[in-house]
Amino acid sequence: MLLQVKDLRSHFFTEEGVVKAVDGVSFDLAEGETLGIVGETGCGKTVAALSIMRLLSSPGRIVGGEVLFKGEDLLKKSDDEMRRIRGGEISMVFQDPATSFNPVFNIGDQIAEILQVQMGLGKRKARKKARDMLELVKIPKAGEMLHQYPHELSGGMRQRAMIAMALACKPDLVIADEPTTALDVTIQAQILEILKELIRDFHVSVLLITHNLGVVAEICDRVAVMRRGKIIEQGDVKQVFNKPKSEYTRDLLDVVRALYGGVE
Amino acid sequence: MSVLNYVLRRILVMIPLVLGISLIAFSIIYLAPGSPAATLLGPKALDPEALARVNANLGLDKPIYVQYYKWLLSTARGDLGISIGIIPSKPVGELIKGRILPTLELTLSAIILALLVAIPIGVVSAVRQYSAFDHIATIGAFAGISLPNFWLALMLILVFSVELGWLPSSGLIDPRITSPTIFDYLRHLLIPAFVLGTASMAGLTRFVRASMLDVLRQDYITTARAKGLSERKVIYKHALRNALLPLVTILGMSLPGLLSGAVLVETVTGWPGMGRLAVNAVFARDYPVMMALIMIFGVLVIIGNLIADIVYSYVDPRIRYE
Amino acid sequence: MRWKAFKKNKRALFGLGVLAVMYALAGFTFINTFADYHWLPDPNDVHTGEKFYLVQKASPLSYATLERLMDYPSLQEAIKKPGRKVPIKNRGEFIKLVTTLRKMGYDDEEPLDIYRKVYYIQHEEIYRVSLISVENQPPSIKHPFGTDDFGRDVLSRLIYASRISLSVGFVAVGIALAIGIFLGAISGYYGGIVDQIIMRIVDIWISIPGLVLLITMVAVFGPGLFKAMVLIGILSWAGTARIVRGQFLSLREQGFVEAARATGARDWKIIFKHLLPNAMAPIIVDATLFLAGAILLEAGLSFLGLGAQPPTASWGNMLTDGQKYLRTAWWIAIYPGLAIFITVLSFNFIGDGLRDALDPRLRGVR
Numbered sequence: 001m002l003l004q005v006k007d008l009r010s011h012f013f014t015e016e017g018v019v020k021a022v023d024g025v026s027f028d029l030a031e032g033e034t035l036g037i038v039g040e041t042g043c044g045k046t047v048a049a050l051s052i053m054r055l056l057s058s059p060g061r062i063v064g065g066e067v068l069f070k071g072e073d074l075l076k077k078s079d080d081e082m083r084r085i086r087g088g089e090i091s092m093v094f095q096d097p098a099t100s101f102n103p104v105f106n107i108g109d110q111i112a113e114i115l116q117v118q119m120g121l122g123k124r125k126a127r128k129k130a131r132d133m134l135e136l137v138k139i140p141k142a143g144e145m146l147h148q149y150p151h152e153l154s155g156g157m158r159q160r161a162m163i164a165m166a167l168a169c170k171p172d173l174v175i176a177d178e179p180t181t182a183l184d185v186t187i188q189a190q191i192l193e194i195l196k197e198l199i200r201d202f203h204v205s206v207l208l209i210t211h212n213l214g215v216v217a218e219i220c221d222r223v224a225v226m227r228r229g230k231i232i233e234q235g236d237v238k239q240v241f242n243k244p245k246s247e248y249t250r251d252l253l254d255v256v257r258a259l260y261g262g263v264e
Numbered sequence: 265m266s267v268l269n270y271v272l273r274r275i276l277v278m279i280p281l282v283l284g285i286s287l288i289a290f291s292i293i294y295l296a297p298g299s300p301a302a303t304l305l306g307p308k309a310l311d312p313e314a315l316a317r318v319n320a321n322l323g324l325d326k327p328i329y330v331q332y333y334k335w336l337l338s339t340a341r342g343d344l345g346i347s348i349g350i351i352p353s354k355p356v357g358e359l360i361k362g363r364i365l366p367t368l369e370l371t372l373s374a375i376i377l378a379l380l381v382a383i384p385i386g387v388v389s390a391v392r393q394y395s396a397f398d399h400i401a402t403i404g405a406f407a408g409i410s411l412p413n414f415w416l417a418l419m420l421i422l423v424f425s426v427e428l429g430w431l432p433s434s435g436l437i438d439p440r441i442t443s444p445t446i447f448d449y450l451r452h453l454l455i456p457a458f459v460l461g462t463a464s465m466a467g468l469t470r471f472v473r474a475s476m477l478d479v480l481r482q483d484y485i486t487t488a489r490a491k492g493l494s495e496r497k498v499i500y501k502h503a504l505r506n507a508l509l510p511l512v513t514i515l516g517m518s519l520p521g522l523l524s525g526a527v528l529v530e531t532v533t534g535w536p537g538m539g540r541l542a543v544n545a546v547f548a549r550d551y552p553v554m555m556a557l558i559m560i561f562g563v564l565v566i567i568g569n570l571i572a573d574i575v576y577s578y579v580d581p582r583i584r585y586e
Numbered sequence: 587m588r589w590k591a592f593k594k595n596k597r598a599l600f601g602l603g604v605l606a607v608m609y610a611l612a613g614f615t616f617i618n619t620f621a622d623y624h625w626l627p628d629p630n631d632v633h634t635g636e637k638f639y640l641v642q643k644a645s646p647l648s649y650a651t652l653e654r655l656m657d658y659p660s661l662q663e664a665i666k667k668p669g670r671k672v673p674i675k676n677r678g679e680f681i682k683l684v685t686t687l688r689k690m691g692y693d694d695e696e697p698l699d700i701y702r703k704v705y706y707i708q709h710e711e712i713y714r715v716s717l718i719s720v721e722n723q724p725p726s727i728k729h730p731f732g733t734d735d736f737g738r739d740v741l742s743r744l745i746y747a748s749r750i751s752l753s754v755g756f757v758a759v760g761i762a763l764a765i766g767i768f769l770g771a772i773s774g775y776y777g778g779i780v781d782q783i784i785m786r787i788v789d790i791w792i793s794i795p796g797l798v799l800l801i802t803m804v805a806v807f808g809p810g811l812f813k814a815m816v817l818i819g820i821l822s823w824a825g826t827a828r829i830v831r832g833q834f835l836s837l838r839e840q841g842f843v844e845a846a847r848a849t850g851a852r853d854w855k856i857i858f859k860h861l862l863p864n865a866m867a868p869i870i871v872d873a874t875l876f877l878a879g880a881i882l883l884e885a886g887l888s889f890l891g892l893g894a895q896p897p898t899a900s901w902g903n904m905l906t907d908g909q910k911y912l913r914t915a916w917w918i919a920i921y922p923g924l925a926i927f928i929t930v931l932s933f934n935f936i937g938d939g940l941r942d943a944l945d946p947r948l949r950g951v952r
Contacts, residue, residue: 079495099483101487114492117492165491285793292802406935415923418908426912519795523798528889542801543801546890558798
């Protein structure tokens with residue numbers, strides 16, 4: 001079992017009171033598996049993802065639970081240890097590629113950076129590897145993109161670059177937070193295809209956060225449904241979708257069926 | 265090529281601004297008490313020869329827009345008139361020439377000092393928001409913008425010159441030394457530059473802090489952390505560059521304030537620059553000098569802003585590659 | 587308006603407190619005038635200081651002799667102790683000496699903080715007698731802030747001067763607000779060419795360093811406190827105009843204008859009854875901060891001699907004297923500047939507190 005989250009709790013301490021964004025979340029993720037965390041906006045899924053990476057910043061704080069990664073509790077690790085894990089063993093793909101890349105550095109530098117820091121590669125080697133990664137995500141003229149700045153790229157290209165960056169150090173786990181939400185519908189399909197291929201080729205486990213059940217159906221092996229900080233149902237994708245145990249899940253599925261005429 | 269394009273467009277915008285400033289300077293001829301001739305010539309207005317020359321130059325008997333046009337032309341050519349108060353009969357251009365550099369040196373030094381203080385303090389303030397350091401720095405910033413700069417100059421002179429004798433109390437260099445050294449110059453520069461820089465220091469500190477706080481909230485900072493970068497790298501490599509970008513523009517906008525401050529600071533510390541000249545001109549009712557100074561000050565500000573814009577377009581990739 | 591947030595802002599409260607005290611003190615000065623109860627010495631009262639002889643051996647290039655040395659007992663004493671400052675005990679002696687000096691041709695135009703040199707020959711030795719009159723008295727119990735070169739109590743002058751420095755800012759702000767709001771409103775409401783033109787004018791206006799233009803205008807229109815404040819107001823409308831315009835533009839985007847037009851209101855009414863009240867928040871903040879700046883400008887002008895004219899005391903022109911006597915009477919320079927500093931600081935604190943309370947999103951640079 002690669003990742004075991006047990007009773008994770010993260011709260012936000014604001015002037016108006018305490019918000020229990022993640023209130024006792026537990027799930028498992030096996031090696032090579034793709035788990036989807038699904039729920040409406042505001043249910044706490046992004047907070048859960050950030051908590052696992054320990055990237056949660058004030059006024060948010062992890063208040064309880066365990067996050068066992070390869071058997072070790074991430075919540076007990078030191079800052080230095082976490083830094084080595086981030087990017088190298090667990091990496092993240094963010095929702096909005098427009099704002100997730102630093103606007104003042106070019107793509108090549110930003111991808112090379114993670115290779116230099118995590119794998120100790122020299123500058124030239126890192127850039128070459130960066131180029132290889134870009135080619136892997138099917139970017140035409142990868143060499144050119146190395147020199148381009150984020151604002152010069154389209155949404156789809158940017159997200160591919162982000163995926164390339166996330167996979168550069170061959171992590172064991174990739175957390176993807178709404179990777180297609182900010183993109184055009186047509187581009188979404190392309191990105192999903194690329195993701196599927198890479199997941200297969202790289203043998204990564206993926207924690208996919210989304211509110212889009214269609215995406216879950218496309219890519220995920222298992223799914224967990226989250227609502228108001230708690231997981232109310234989880235299991236095999238086919239099972240959950242065909243025989244949902246909770247009413248909430250059923251309602252979700254109904255909405256999707258009504259809009260799109262069925263899931264798989 | 266887009267950079268050149270950008271620069272040309274900025275220059276085009278400059279032109280109406282310069283014209284506007286020239287209008288204001290020109291209007292002084294008519295706002296001042298007495299006849300326009302008196303304003304430009306002073307007591308020599310009674311001299312028929314001088315009067316005739318001014319008439320030829322400006323056509324005081326012709327309609328206003330012609331006068332303005334002629335005045336503009338002669339100013340552009342470098343003929344800024346004749347001083348009527350400070351050193352009568354001396355061409356204004358010569359009077360001002362020697363003063364521009366000291367003022368520029370003073371202003372530049374003030375900016376450099378301000379940046380040296382504001383950037384580190386602003387960054388630390390932002391990174392340690394709400395800490396004791398932050399609170400003290402914020403109060404310091406408030407103090408900096410509330411201090412009357414001429415009073416600060418007096419206090420510093422009192423402490424460092426009168427009481428301790430470490431620093432000279434006025435002037436550019438020690439007139440008794442035959443071969444002035446850089447060190448002597450710097451000793452004289454210290455108090456004026458520090459005083460002039462104080463208000464900027466304060467304002468820039470708050471600005472850097474705010475900009476840094478803004479940047480630290482951005483998504484790409486989370487991305488940087490997710491890549492496993494050390495916090496030091498996140499702040500000083502990823503955040504800082506973004507936070508400092510708008511600084512260039514802010515510096516440009518602070519120029520008018522700086523030059524205004526220079527007037528008082530130069531007067532109190534005896535620094536022989538344009539600011540001091542302006543005050544002398546006012547007391548001598550030397551209108552030609554005042555008009556010329558308005559033009560030059562205004563043009564300096566505009567050029568300064570232009571330089572800031574060019575630097576900014578070079579430094580922000582979003583503009584460079586557009 | 588988030589009053590709670592404002593009340594929590596410690597700095598703003600401090601500023602408010604300080605200003606309350608200052609305005610109260612300034613207000614109480616009127617008791618002096620009307621109720622005839624002098625809790626504070628009159629600012630124009632002269633409290634003469636001590637006078638000293640200082641006798642030193644000298645080799646003069648020219649000299650004048652004092653006859654009838656016995657008329658000056660303290661001087662006789664001083665001659666016995668060369669190099670030491672000997673106080674003049676009898677005011678009559680001092681007056682007689684001054685009269686004699688005048689008859690000898692030493693003119694007494696300035697206040698008495700001057701050195702007078704009188705040479706006296708005795709026993710073929712020549713002595714230089716210096717008459718030192720120290721009107722500038724350092725702080726003492728009687729005069730907590732000391733006296734200036736006219737012997738006037740600095741503390742009382744400071745408080746009387748506060749009446750000017752604390753009130754003139756409002757004149758300037760009023761004028762700047764009037765012009766700024768008017769032009770900013772038109773610019774924001776009508777847009778188009780009008781907006782372009784006004785914004786160009788604003789750009790031109792702020793490109794000339796304020797103080798330079800200000801002193802030039804003072805040269806043109808003459809010095810004087812009220813004129814100065816009017817000029818400051820006229821020169822400072824640009825910032826307010828920008829803010830008002832910005833507010834109006836955003837209000838337009840939010841559909842305020844269309845909604846008002848739907849009720850059939852005419853342009854003026856829309857501007858004043860619908861748009862302006864919603865735009866007041868940043869205007870108030872701006873006004874407060876500008877008030878702080880206006881006080882600094884007035885002080886600067888008066889310091890240069892272009893604002894308040896003596897004998898009217900303003901903190902600025904008290905500092906002019908302060909500069910003159912920096913070496914010998916430092917207290918004249920410290921306190922007026924300190925007063926300006928604390929006042930401006932208080933207004934800045936309040937303005938910042940208002941900005942946080944009215945709209946925490948308003949983080950900008952004026």
